[in-house]
Amino acid sequence: MQKKPPVRMEDVARIAGVSSITVSRVLNQPGKVAEETRERVLNAIEAVGYVPNSVAGSLASRRTSVIAALVPTITNSIFADTIHGLTDVLTPAGYQLLLGATGYSLEREAQLITALLAQRPAGLLVTGLAHAERARTLMKSAGIPVVETWNVQGEAVDMAVGFSNYRACYDMVVRLAGNGHRCIGFVCAPTEANDRARERLRGYRSAIRDLGLPERAELVREAKFSFHAGAESVNRMRAEVPDLDAVFCANDILAIGALFECQRRGVDVPGDLSIAGFDDVELASQVNPGLTTVRIPRYEIGREAARMLMQRVDGRPVSPGILDLGFEIVERQSTVRPG
Amino acid sequence: MQKKPPVRMEDVARIAGVSSITVSRVLNQPGKVAEETRERVLNAIEAVGYVPNSVAGSLASRRTSVIAALVPTITNSIFADTIHGLTDVLTPAGYQLLLGATGYSLEREAQLITALLAQRPAGLLVTGLAHAERARTLMKSAGIPVVETWNVQGEAVDMAVGFSNYRACYDMVVRLAGNGHRCIGFVCAPTEANDRARERLRGYRSAIRDLGLPERAELVREAKFSFHAGAESVNRMRAEVPDLDAVFCANDILAIGALFECQRRGVDVPGDLSIAGFDDVELASQVNPGLTTVRIPRYEIGREAARMLMQRVDGRPVSPGILDLGFEIVERQSTVRPG
């Protein structure tokens, strides 16, 4: 297998009997080339199997067809949904996705932003509003549209799409209290380098305070993202807080882990304990009892973010720069008023 | 907000009092620059906030630090795990990930391959061994290492990493039969444009035939990837096949959908019906009863694929070109010998 010299635009041009600029036009602005010429060029492209070199194209035109996106992890299905929304808009628009995973570390996020900006993407999507100072500086001076996602509470570098994690949690606690729950625990996701998790905790705390409900320290636990951590958290909390009547988990995986654990231990949900989650993943509606949770616009975040980026790339202004897509509390059987 | 002219390497060079090639060397081969000079250059870079333009760098050096990957969908956690394995190797090696989703369409796959190859990635990862003829041609003539994943049965364009979907299903059926099951149904994933699904079906069929078990058409159903489809399939199959004693689903989501449906309907699993899945997603070990399934090296596929690509990018040959990472049948409580 020997390395063949790559086919360049000039080769195509020679075969078609035109200059390379005409080949370029056939590819980028076909309307500006006479039909006969265009066909001749397309045939030549086909004949030699020419694949345009967009690295050279990008250098010459000073723009790329790449959008860079950073998520904490692709393994969490909620971000996968957002990426799905992104690509659904980007691909038809002729844009490619350059993806990075920060692993919930602001330091790695900053490093990745540097690396990604070197590729001169046409736009950048990041998760959350909390970033290293260096990262903010880079994003501000990059000269490309930037959209921050999954949070709208705070100061955006450029644009933002998401919902209020604070209000969602606040509202859920109010709902639980309205259903008669008095002693409501909260299982929080790790808050370091995660403004969404912090907002959710803050929403829980505010609601508890506003409602005059007990604020004991044992009612809040931090847990990693896994079924197992949910199970363990609910066990500990039940042991430490005998009169616990509801557990609100910061995500559905924790909540479902807790739910399964209760079932294993013979704890009746919602009879003995109510459980609520956050995200409304597909599984939430499938478990028994169905999980009460907060439905959030995961897919739409990606789609709208992409739309905003495309709009700005095309030179059109975007308003509002901060887009709140809202949320919805979905009440299922896992939370009903106790006794 | 006015557009500032971007900082170029030459600007940095002027400030540091060197030529731009020295700046280039500080960035790419720091060992070749005297420490004093290097520091002066790094200070200048810092001072002006220079971000290298790797588009220009790639054009000049004729190589990029981008690896392109195509998966059917990022929404399915099994592919997310593979991508995770990929990035875990790529990022430390200084490579970026350009990601595309084909939506299980060979036509879209071919289109995306064209678009991605225009970006001149250093390597390409695709899912499965089945591709449009045009796609195969493109991959073969691209002059970059290509790795096909998730299947090792068939002819690879270049390299492949995965496991035998055929043998995994064959073995599971043998195991079920060994446990006393006689009437084993199979819920297949859509086979169009999906060689893995086809292999799984083929494995089931071969095993049934080899074991002399009933081969009725009602024992095989095709179902989309969702809990709901699993539920519906098990309902239909139970209605059409009264003596059904086991259902083997081509993925865990279908299996768990089926399991939940049985629970809703009061069908005892495994007392009345055994259920087995495929993939061993985290949920499989959490449901009650635990789901018998096939554990497959999802993460490792990504990691090994990346390793092979990196090795070839570095000019070192890779052997074996086809890497079978195997599988493992995990027996839990959802399948025990009936009666």
Add this chain to the structure above:
DNA sequence: CCCCGGCCTGAAAGCGCTAACATTCAAAAA
């Protein structure tokens, strides 16, 4: 009949880097 303007095509000049070769200079070898 000539000029103007619209349509199509082309020539020249980079885009911002790096490869390849050239040069410099001081220390080691002869």
Add this chain to the structure above:
DNA sequence: TTTTTGAATGTTAGCGCTTTCAGGCCGGGG
């Protein structure tokens, strides 16, 4: 001392495209 050597830096020439500006050709208006 002279030559050799090698480390450090610089010069030149593109990488494969697109931008910008020109030019040729045609038909309609003056």
